Amino acid sequence: MADLEELYREIILDHYRNPRNRGELEPPAVRAEGFNPLCGDEIVLSLLVENGTVADVKIAGSGCSISQSSGSLMSAAIKGKTVEQARGLIATFKQMLSLGDDDAIEEGAEPVPVNLRSLGELAALQGVVKFPVRIKCATLSWNTLAQGLDELAAS
Amino acid sequence: MEGVTEFDLAGIRRDFPLLSEQLHGRRIVYLDSGASALPPHQVVTAMATYQETTHANVHRGVYGTAEEATRLYELARKDVGRFLGSRSGADEVVFTKNCTEAFNLIARSWGRANLRSGDAVVLSEMEHHANIVPWQQLQEMLGFEIRWIGITEERMLDLSNLDELLDGAKLLSITATSNVLGTINPIAHLAERAHAAGALIAVDAAQAVPHAPLDVRALDVDFLAFSPHKMYGPTGIGVLWARAELLRAMPPFLGGGGMIKDVRLDGFVPADGPQRFEAGTPPITEAVGLSAAVHYLEALGMEAVHEHERALTTYALDALESEFGTSVALQGPPDGPERAGVLSLTIDGIHAHDVAQILDTYGVCVRPGHHCAKPLMRRLGVNATARASFGIYNGTDDVDILIEALHATIKMFG
Numbered sequence: 001m002a003d004l005e006e007l008y009r010e011i012i013l014d015h016y017r018n019p020r021n022r023g024e025l026e027p028p029a030v031r032a033e034g035f036n037p038l039c040g041d042e043i044v045l046s047l048l049v050e051n052g053t054v055a056d057v058k059i060a061g062s063g064c065s066i067s068q069s070s071g072s073l074m075s076a077a078i079k080g081k082t083v084e085q086a087r088g089l090i091a092t093f094k095q096m097l098s099l100g101d102d103d104a105i106e107e108g109a110e111p112v113p114v115n116l117r118s119l120g121e122l123a124a125l126q127g128v129v130k131f132p133v134r135i136k137c138a139t140l141s142w143n144t145l146a147q148g149l150d151e152l153a154a155s
Numbered sequence: 156m157e158g159v160t161e162f163d164l165a166g167i168r169r170d171f172p173l174l175s176e177q178l179h180g181r182r183i184v185y186l187d188s189g190a191s192a193l194p195p196h197q198v199v200t201a202m203a204t205y206q207e208t209t210h211a212n213v214h215r216g217v218y219g220t221a222e223e224a225t226r227l228y229e230l231a232r233k234d235v236g237r238f239l240g241s242r243s244g245a246d247e248v249v250f251t252k253n254c255t256e257a258f259n260l261i262a263r264s265w266g267r268a269n270l271r272s273g274d275a276v277v278l279s280e281m282e283h284h285a286n287i288v289p290w291q292q293l294q295e296m297l298g299f300e301i302r303w304i305g306i307t308e309e310r311m312l313d314l315s316n317l318d319e320l321l322d323g324a325k326l327l328s329i330t331a332t333s334n335v336l337g338t339i340n341p342i343a344h345l346a347e348r349a350h351a352a353g354a355l356i357a358v359d360a361a362q363a364v365p366h367a368p369l370d371v372r373a374l375d376v377d378f379l380a381f382s383p384h385k386m387y388g389p390t391g392i393g394v395l396w397a398r399a400e401l402l403r404a405m406p407p408f409l410g411g412g413g414m415i416k417d418v419r420l421d422g423f424v425p426a427d428g429p430q431r432f433e434a435g436t437p438p439i440t441e442a443v444g445l446s447a448a449v450h451y452l453e454a455l456g457m458e459a460v461h462e463h464e465r466a467l468t469t470y471a472l473d474a475l476e477s478e479f480g481t482s483v484a485l486q487g488p489p490d491g492p493e494r495a496g497v498l499s500l501t502i503d504g505i506h507a508h509d510v511a512q513i514l515d516t517y518g519v520c521v522r523p524g525h526h527c528a529k530p531l532m533r534r535l536g537v538n539a540t541a542r543a544s545f546g547i548y549n550g551t552d553d554v555d556i557l558i559e560a561l562h563a564t565i566k567m568f569g
């Protein structure tokens with residue numbers, strides 16, 4: 001059951017039980033909603049960006065330990081970061097879950113190793129890789145963040 | 156548990172090869188028959204034999220194997236008809252892709268021909284999406300009213316305002332057994348009330364047909380649909396049973412080959428009987444498998460199946476209560492004759508998805524999620540449950556492992 005312990009690391013259980021940055025923000029914060037129809041996981045992300053920096057972020061919604069801890073970990077990771085850094089984190093996080101853009105890797109080229117250190121606590125979610133169905137839970141908040149950032153860029 | 160021992164559980168289990176497979180190094184405890192029941196080797200073999208010795212298209216060829224394929228396909232209609240107590244399977248059993256398509260057929264064929272704005276269709280809050288969305292789609296086209304039978308705190312249908320809901324309604328379309336709550340609804344009574352109000356009744360029997368004797372004439376219903384893959388048959392085939400006189404008056408649903416009597420440049424004449432609703436090459440191999448599943452259940456006897464699962468459900472409800480008290484909540488009615496072997500569990504502070512994940516490491520297969528019944532989940536105020544559902548091959552040993560695994564789950568998250 002080593003895999004299961006990999007999945008439910010203490011950090012994940014902690015963020016699930018005590019989610020960080022819980023709640024919602026009023027406008028002008030942008031709001032983005034993510035939904036995982038498979039299991040009913042729901043993430044409501046409020047994002048306040050000032051001068052190209054994530055000034056505040058709140059997470060609401062409900063769902064499984066993986067989707068909710070991922071949202072909590074993400075909120076802690078992106079707060080105070082620039083939009084560019086946040087986008088970089090999305091890419092690195094997805095890469096960790098082997099969701100990199102495969103087509104972008106040229107044939108024969110060495111895949112770029114994921115810089116796990118740059119992910120900090122987020123690396124705790126790496127155990128999800130062994131549970132393919134749960135990857136959607138782990139990426140839900142990140143896809144919602146990407147959606148929020150796109151909305152911001154468009155407005 | 157006399158019913159269970161008489162039932163030769165060990166013998167039944169030997170018929171299901173998948174049950175001797177291992178899951179994470181453990182005996183597989185399959186508690187997801189509500190989603191799809193395992194097929195016994197008799198079903199698998201019947202389909203393989205058909206494909207190896209007979210395979211041909213139906214209703215066309217004149218060579219021997221093609222005639223045999225047609226005979227077997229039409230025989231499946233009769234087998235299903237007999238199993239359901241139909242007057243004539245040949246005239247009343249339509250093969251679809253699944254239960255969902257059967258409801259789409261009722262809506263698009265009967266519904267479209269018979270409903271208009273100002274009419275009403277009555278559904279219940281415990282319906283599967285299969286018996287909700289087709290009506291909502293049709294509502295968008297025709298603009299009739301959809302009325303909802305609510306549910307009580309006991310998780311049964313709230314029939315207190317049924318007369319009001321049925322007043323002026325053209326159809327009551329309702330599940331026989333809830334796939335989330337395990338509530339068994341009083342279909343014969345509902346049929347009587349619907350008919351008295353001048354409405355027809357359509358029944359979603361997906362969770363009913365595999366678990367207890369069912370007789371469409373005794374129930375006096377008008378339409379009844381189910382999915383053979385939930386009754387130990389194959390996927391890819393569904394059943395719509397309808398009274399012959401209703402089918403005769405209904406326009407075709409899907410068009411193409413097989414469903415016509417004649418086609419000219421300026422139009423077509425549809426076929427008579429169930430074939431009118433079976434456009435294109437039908438699921439022939441699957442119909443052969445369905446026949447085998449019917450024979451398998453007939454040999455066991457549906458009364459015995461029902462008794463076995465009833466006793467097992469009582470055992471499970473008692474065990475869960477005495478082991479966990481209120482920390483594991485069951486979404487469904489208390490034990491009794493209206494309670495099927497569907498156990499929707501919620502545990503405070505632990506999401507159903509996590510419960511199912513940990514159960515999996517114990518070899519226990521349950522289903523987390525909303526079970527395609529989102530209006531019901533909203534009504535219950537939960538966004539997911541972990542659902543264990545019983546089949547003929549489950550025994551008290553399965554419940555015991557479920558309980559062991561639930562203890563481990565609570566320990567891990569506690």
Ligand SMILES: Cc1ncc(COP(=O)(O)O)c(C=O)c1O
Nearest residue numbers: 253254255283285334359361382
């Ligand atoms: C009550 C009920 N109705 C309808 C269905 C739909 O069955 P299918 O997906 O095979 O069409 C199901 C199965 O999930 C069900 O449980």
